Amino acid sequence: MTDAIAVPGRFYDGQSARAHRVVLSVRDGHACLEGEAQRCVPLAQVRVSERTARAPRKLTFADEACFEPDERAAMESLLHATGHRDGSVVRLQQSWRAVSIALAALVLVLATGYLYVLPAGAAWIARALPLSVERQLGQGVLDVLDRHAFRPTRLPAARRTALAQAFARLAPPRDGAPPYRLLFRQSRIGPNAFALPSGDIVLTDELVTLLEDDQAILATLAHELGHLHERHMTRRLIQGSVVTAVGTLVFGDATSLLAGLPALALDLRYSRDAEQEADDYAAAMLRQNGIGLAHLERLFAALQELEEKDGAPPPYLSSHPPSAERLARLRRQLD
Amino acid sequence: MSAVLEKITPSAAPPAVTEERFVFTASGSEYFRIWIVNLLLTIVTLGVYSAWAKVRTHQYFYSNIRLAGSSFEYHGNPLAILKGLLIGVALLGGYQLALHLSPVAGFAMMGVMAALLPWLLWKSLQFALHNSSFRGIRFGFRGSLGGAYLNYLVLPIASVFTLGLLYPFVHQRIKRFQHTESRYGDTFFSFDAKVGAFYKAYGHLIVLQIGGGIALGIAGAILGALLGWAGLGAKAGMIVPFILIYPYMLCVTWAFMAVIQNLIWNHTQLGPHRFVSTMTWQGLMKLYVTNTLGMIFTLGLYIPFAHVRMVKYRLECTTLLVAGSLDDVSAVKGGEVGALGDGVVDLAGIDLSL
Ligand SMILES: [Zn+2]
Numbered sequence: 182m183t184d185a186i187a188v189p190g191r192f193y194d195g196q197s198a199r200a201h202r203v204v205l206s207v208r209d210g211h212a213c214l215e216g217e218a219q220r221c222v223p224l225a226q227v228r229v230s231e232r233t234a235r236a237p238r239k240l241t242f243a244d245e246a247c248f249e250p251d252e253r254a255a256m257e258s259l260l261h262a263t264g265h266r267d268g269s270v271v272r273l274q275q276s277w278r279a280v281s282i283a284l285a286a287l288v289l290v291l292a293t294g295y296l297y298v299l300p301a302g303a304a305w306i307a308r309a310l311p312l313s314v315e316r317q318l319g320q321g322v323l324d325v326l327d328r329h330a331f332r333p334t335r336l337p338a339a340r341r342t343a344l345a346q347a348f349a350r351l352a353p354p355r356d357g358a359p360p361y362r363l364l365f366r367q368s369r370i371g372p373n374a375f376a377l378p379s380g381d382i383v384l385t386d387e388l389v390t391l392l393e394d395d396q397a398i399l400a401t402l403a404h405e406l407g408h409l410h411e412r413h414m415t416r417r418l419i420q421g422s423v424v425t426a427v428g429t430l431v432f433g434d435a436t437s438l439l440a441g442l443p444a445l446a447l448d449l450r451y452s453r454d455a456e457q458e459a460d461d462y463a464a465a466m467l468r469q470n471g472i473g474l475a476h477l478e479r480l481f482a483a484l485q486e487l488e489e490k491d492g493a494p495p496p497y498l499s500s501h502p503p504s505a506e507r508l509a510r511l512r513r514q515l516d
Numbered sequence: 517m518s519a520v521l522e523k524i525t526p527s528a529a530p531p532a533v534t535e536e537r538f539v540f541t542a543s544g545s546e547y548f549r550i551w552i553v554n555l556l557l558t559i560v561t562l563g564v565y566s567a568w569a570k571v572r573t574h575q576y577f578y579s580n581i582r583l584a585g586s587s588f589e590y591h592g593n594p595l596a597i598l599k600g601l602l603i604g605v606a607l608l609g610g611y612q613l614a615l616h617l618s619p620v621a622g623f624a625m626m627g628v629m630a631a632l633l634p635w636l637l638w639k640s641l642q643f644a645l646h647n648s649s650f651r652g653i654r655f656g657f658r659g660s661l662g663g664a665y666l667n668y669l670v671l672p673i674a675s676v677f678t679l680g681l682l683y684p685f686v687h688q689r690i691k692r693f694q695h696t697e698s699r700y701g702d703t704f705f706s707f708d709a710k711v712g713a714f715y716k717a718y719g720h721l722i723v724l725q726i727g728g729g730i731a732l733g734i735a736g737a738i739l740g741a742l743l744g745w746a747g748l749g750a751k752a753g754m755i756v757p758f759i760l761i762y763p764y765m766l767c768v769t770w771a772f773m774a775v776i777q778n779l780i781w782n783h784t785q786l787g788p789h790r791f792v793s794t795m796t797w798q799g800l801m802k803l804y805v806t807n808t809l810g811m812i813f814t815l816g817l818y819i820p821f822a823h824v825r826m827v828k829y830r831l832e833c834t835t836l837l838v839a840g841s842l843d844d845v846s847a848v849k850g851g852e853v854g855a856l857g858d859g860v861v862d863l864a865g866i867d868l869s870l
Contacts, residue, residue: 191586193652198701199843200586200651230589231572235541236579237587245847247652249586270572273553280549287556294559320618418616430566431555432816443816 186259190250192218195242205240205248205256207263212240214248229260231271291427295447300454303419307412312359315415318378326383327366334365336386341365344384347395348402351472354465358410363402365389372487376405378414391483396476400463404480407462413455420451460507464514474511481508531788531840538835540828542580544821550576551820567598578648581831584842591647591654600643607632630669638664645698653847659697667693684714687776695784701845709783717779721772728768732761770804771797781834788839795833803829 186207191200192214203216213221222242230239238256240248250256273279307315334341345363361380368385376382382405384398392398408414428444463477485504554569574590581588607629614625638661645655667690675682688711695707736758774795781793803825810818 193586195652196847197843198651198653198845230579231575233576233579234543234546236576239579239587239589241589245649245652245654247589270553270557274546274549277549280552283556284552287552287559290556290559317617321620325619422612427559430558430563432819 186255186262188250188255188259189252190248190256192216192248193246194218195244195246203248205250205259207259220246224263229265232267232275291431294427295424299420299423300416300451303416303423304412306419307415310412310415315378315412316380318414318418320379322377323364323379323381323383330370331366331368331383331385333367334386335367336365336389340389344389344395344398348399351399351403351466351470353406353410354462354469355410358406361406361409374401374405376408380409382406382409391487392480394476394479396467396472397479397483399472400467400477400480403463403466404459406466407459408455410462411455411458413459417451417455421448424448424451456507457510460511464511474514478508478511481505481511534838536584536836536838538831539582540580540824540831541582542577542824542828544824547573547576547824548817548820563601564598567594567601570594570597577827583650583836584838586651589649591649592643593647634664634668635661637668641694641698650700651842651845653701653845655701656699656848657697658699659693663693663697684718685711687718688714691780695780699848700786701847703787703845706785707780707783708785709779713779713783714776717772717775720775721768724768724771725765728764729761732764735760766804767797767801770800773797774800777830777833786836787845789842790837790839792835792837793833794835795830799829799833 188205190203190205192203193200201217203214203218206213206215207224208221210224211221212224212227220242226243228241230236230241232238235253237249237253238260239250242248267275273283348363359380361376361382364381364383366383366385368387371385372388372391373385374383374388382402384402388401389398392401424447425444428447432443460477464474467474467477481504485508488504550572554565554572557565558569571590571592571594574592578588578590611622611625611629615622638659641659642657645657648655667686671682671686671689675686688709691709692707695705698705774797777795778793781791784791807818807822807825811822
């Protein structure tokens with residue numbers, strides 16, 4: 182049967198680029214070339230290139246000599262007759278139905294990975310990692326900020342000590358709160374509070390004067406302690422790296438601008454989740470210590486006023502959800 | 517008369533030149549299927565399959581490039597690529613971590629990476645060329661490591677210190693290094709584009725950028741004044757040049773890309789065979805605009821189609837003027853080349869395409 186099929190084509194001997202006109206046929210489990218070159222090799226020692234729609238299917242011999250058929254159809258029927266089978270991945274690639282299922286599976290894997298697996302995995306790794314590792318992150322950030330964004334605080338020492346002591350007296354909502362250092366700074370960029378992975382919680386004079394209410398300042402500090410206790414820096418770092426890596430994998434063929442945007446947009450959700458977790462932490466901490474949630478509300482309201490006045494959120498807040506939204510969320514919880 | 521003479525003394529006449537166009541037969545829909553399967557398998561294997569994905573993709577693209585009736589072939593070994601990839605992940609991961617840990621460690625690591633980069637690029641070029649073949653003959657790269665350090669590290673640093681004045685010269689030197697040290701079998705590529713031609717191309721780019729920017733600025737000011745008179749608000753007039761400047765700058769960039777591409781390939785030869793490149797800015801514009809729109813409106817599903825169209829356009833702008841025949845090329849048998857640099861170069865998204 183297979184003797185009947187002869188495939189004309191060109192043979193390259195791997196020594197020179199000269200084409201030899203030959204005819205390929207298969208006899209007794211051997212691939213045989215006849216014409217300007219002769220050879221007969223067991224089929225097991227010949228490699229067939231994978232099937233695609235238009236590229237020629239080449240035979241490559243062990244010595245890198247190769248045979249390129251003139252036309253696809255004759256070669257396909259020869260391969261069919263010899264019982265050659267495509268690999269499973271090739272069959273998958275050639276079937277639109279299989280590819281549709283693969284696409285659906287891909288979307289499913291990416292969505293569950295993004296929504297559940299990655300946040301849970303990052304949280305698990307962050308908890309398993311010793312605190313000292315996180316404390317190594319972002320060293321030197323405070324120095325840079327001190328040089329460019331901050332001046333020494335102008336708050337009276339007594340007021341600072343009072344605030345620090347009041348916050349130290351509050352019990353955290355659950356055990357194992359990490360050690361922290363409370364730092365006061367005068368800011369050149371407006372009211373601000375944030376936690377650094379080093380364990381430093383920075384509070385600006387401007388925020389202290391803006392809030393007036395001491396309990397609201399404690400609520401702010403509780404939010405920042407929440408970031409530290411929940412290991413948000415490490416988690417965000419892991420999540421951000423994975424999102425960027427997968428984004429590059431998927432969109433890497435696009436231009437760099439388009440490749441960066443989806444990763445940026447996807448990271449926003451994680452940032453929002455972290456803020457909500459810190460808000461919840463602050464709410465739980467206030468409740469634990471018998472402080473009314475109205476003081477947390479006061480913080481959000483003050484920030485919202487600031488947003489409305491300035492039109493845009495102040496720099497540090499740009500990573501935070503709009504205060505109105507945080508306020509609404511808190512009110513829903515109070516009901 | 518001369519025809520008769522040629523028949524009598526064929527060896528005396530220069531070999532006949534035949535025009536061979538590069539033809540790319542890949543299709544977007546087929547590459548889409550390969551791409552989806554590759555992505556799925558890469559993600560569920562946490563990246564391990566990416567080495568096989570790379571080989572499949574390269575094999576697909578290479579085998580669909582036809583020149584003078586024959587097609588190209590990619591021979592990269594997935595296991596070697598995986599090894600290179602792991603080393604690349606370790607290097608770039610260490611770099612990222614160092615950046616996060618402290619600025620000092622980050623700078624130190626940046627220095628290490630810069631010192632390693634030429635070597636990695638050198639290995640990567642060797643790997644890419646060694647694993648490409650045409651008519652059963654492999655390509656190769658013989659550039660020295662010293663040449664790689666000179667062209668990929670020393671000259672670029674020098675161009676930074678001269679505020680970019682040296683940049684066209686560096687660009688010419690890099691291309692000259694790549695194109696004169698590459699070979700197909702025992703036949704070397706050669707490159708004879710002059711430094712002056714690169715300066716001219718860059719000069720045109722800067723004149724078009726600055727001149728166009730000024731013209732659009734003036735037009736905006738006038739338009740703003742006119743609209744202000746008409747009571748429509750000066751702001752609207754000021755916005756117009758901002759809307760116009762972006763597409764204008766893009767067109768200038770495309771024109772520059774086409775000019776450079778043509779300059780490089782019109783001065784590249786493979787042995788006695790000359791390349792001709794006829795890329796146009798209009799062609800690039802059509803391609804980039806439609807590709808970008810396609811990718812946005814399909815949320816990325818158009819990416820493989822865009823990729824195929826891009827490669828097709830670039831290839832099909834190119835012709836090889838074959839002097840005599842390609843038959844005279846002989847193979848050079850050499851050892852395997854490790855994929856060490858390949859992983860880093862891939863991860864860093866560096867485009868080494870010749
Ligand atoms: Zn926060």
